[in-house]
Amino acid sequence: xxxxxxxxETMRVLDEARRLKSDRSRGVQLNSLAGKxxxxxxxKPSVRTRVSFTLAARELGAEVVELGSHNTKVGHGEDLExxxxxxxxxxxxxxxxxxxxxxLDTLAKRATMPVINALSDERHPxxxxxxxxxxxxxxGRIDDRVITFVGEGNNVATSLALLAASLGAEVRVASPxxxxxxxxxxxxxxxxxxxxxxxxxxxxxxxxxxxxVTDTWVSMGREGDAAALRAAFVDYRLxxxxxxxxxxxxxxxxxxxxxxxxxxxxxxxxxxxxxxxQEAENRLHVQKALMEYL
Ligand code: CP
Numbered sequence: 001x002x003x004x005x006x007x008x009e010t011m012r013v014l015d016e017a018r019r020l021k022s023d024r025s026r027g028v029q030l031n032s033l034a035g036k037x038x039x040x041x042x043x044k045p046s047v048r049t050r051v052s053f054t055l056a057a058r059e060l061g062a063e064v065v066e067l068g069s070h071n072t073k074v075g076h077g078e079d080l081e082x083x084x085x086x087x088x089x090x091x092x093x094x095x096x097x098x099x100x101x102x103x104l105d106t107l108a109k110r111a112t113m114p115v116i117n118a119l120s121d122e123r124h125p126x127x128x129x130x131x132x133x134x135x136x137x138x139x140g141r142i143d144d145r146v147i148t149f150v151g152e153g154n155n156v157a158t159s160l161a162l163l164a165a166s167l168g169a170e171v172r173v174a175s176p177x178x179x180x181x182x183x184x185x186x187x188x189x190x191x192x193x194x195x196x197x198x199x200x201x202x203x204x205x206x207x208x209x210x211x212x213v214t215d216t217w218v219s220m221g222r223e224g225d226a227a228a229l230r231a232a233f234v235d236y237r238l239x240x241x242x243x244x245x246x247x248x249x250x251x252x253x254x255x256x257x258x259x260x261x262x263x264x265x266x267x268x269x270x271x272x273x274x275x276x277x278q279e280a281e282n283r284l285h286v287q288k289a290l291m292e293y294l
Contacts, residue, residue, distance in 0.1 A: 001117065002125035002163040003188060009293070010167065014133050017282070017289035024059070024285070032292050034061035036092040042068040042118070043075075043098045044220055048256060049118045049126065052283040053095050060288055065091065084110035093291060099221065114294040116287075121155060121221075122182075127255045128159035129286040132167065134279040135211055138251050143168030143193070148209040148246070150174050150202045150236050151263055152229075153181030156215045156255050161185065165194035172197045174205035176232045202236050206245040212273075213253045214238045214263045230262070238264040243273060251275040 005013065023030060038057040042050065050066075057064045069075070074083045084107045087094055094111055097118040098104055108115040117125050135142050147164050149157045153175050161171040161181060173181050173196065180198045189196045199205050206212060217233040218226045238252055252264075252273045260266045269276060 001123055002128050002159045003166060007166050007168075007193065010129070010132070010163065013129065013286065013289045013293050014136060016292060017129075017133055017285040018137075020288045020292075021282070021285040030059065031061035033057060033092075036061075037063040037065065037090060038093045038095060038291065039087055039091040040064060040066045040118070041072075041074070041094060041096045041098075042066070043096075043103070044119070046097055046118070048280055048283050049097060053118065053287050056284050056288040056291060060292065062092075062291075080106050081110045083107075084115075088112045093294060116290065116294070119155060123159045124155045124255070125159045125163065126283065126287055126290065127156055128163040129290065130279055130282040131160050131213070131253055131255070132163055133282045133286050134253060134275050135164075135169075135251075137278065137282075138275060139210060145210040146170045146172065146208060147211040147213065148172045148174065148202075148205045149213045149215075150205065150238060150242070151214045151217065151233065152179045152219070153185070153198065154215060154219055157181060157213075158185045160213065161196045162188055162192070165189055165192040165196050168193040170195055170197065172199055172205040172209070174199050174202040174236065176200065176236065179232060202242060203245055206242050209246040209250055211251055211253060212238055212243060212246055215255055216257065216259055217262050218259075233263065236263065238268050240265070240267060240271075243268060253279050256280055 040053055054064050093114045095116045095118045098120050101120040101122040104117055104120050117123055139145055147169050153173050157173050161173055164171050217229050252268055254264055254276050258264050
């Protein structure tokens with residue numbers, strides 16, 4: 001999880017990510033993971049996470065093996081714990097995108113190598129690392145910044161809120177009643193340097209913010225509830241009126257994929273405040289740094 005790294009460790013990873021980004025832009029060849037192998041296990045679709053982890057490992061000299069429900073019997077013929085124990089003998093890290101957090105916990109229980117959460121129903125810590133890297137690039141610091149997340153208190157919101165608060169930020173999460181950050185996530189903010197403030201009104205939450213963030217109204221696996229979700233979130237959209245409430249230098253982020261016209265307007269997504277493409281690219285750099293660190 002995002003809180004498995006101390007604030008100092010997180011900053012070390014992010015410093016290294018910045019160095020790796022610079023190296024890549026200058027064409028520097030690296031081999032810090034030469035001789036290593038990384039398994040990617042996906043129970044769900046992905047563009048950014050799959051491409052960025054694959055390239056991150058390969059550009060550092062590691063082998064990559066991609067596994068998933070389509071080419072294994074894991075969960076329907078092969079026991080999850082056995083899967084982890086077999087991989088222990090082959091690879092040096094397991095990157096896993098799963099439905100349930102309990103799947104990751106089971107893999108981690110049997111794994112002797114690091115298990116990296118590439119998204120679960122509860123958390124998306126690698127996305128949060130890329131988000132914080134982007135905020136640091138744009139503002140130079142995060143500790144006194146106000147970050148407003150507009151939308152469901154989902155895995156993306158949870159990881160960003162906890163990671164940014166661990167580094168001293170104020171994170172406001174504006175969600176309709178019934179869709180707020182879960183109580184267990186709020187309980188984990190105790191003792192963090194910053195704070196997480198759940199609220200309902202997105203306009204109030206956007207006042208004076210440095211960063212505005214949102215995510216799709218209909219997350220993966222929630223398609224059956226799409227009509228109810230669209231009705232609940234209709235006032236939770238990043239548009240120019242909402243951005244006008246934030247600071248003049250405020251930036252906009254979205255983990256993608258986005259549904260233009262729902263949680264974010266086209267004008268905002270492609271406008272001058274958007275840091276969305278930088279945020280997507282930074283997935284590559286933080287994941288390189290994280291794998292190196294682990
Ligand atoms: N943001 C993100 O995790 O994108 P993918 O689902 O495409 O990996």
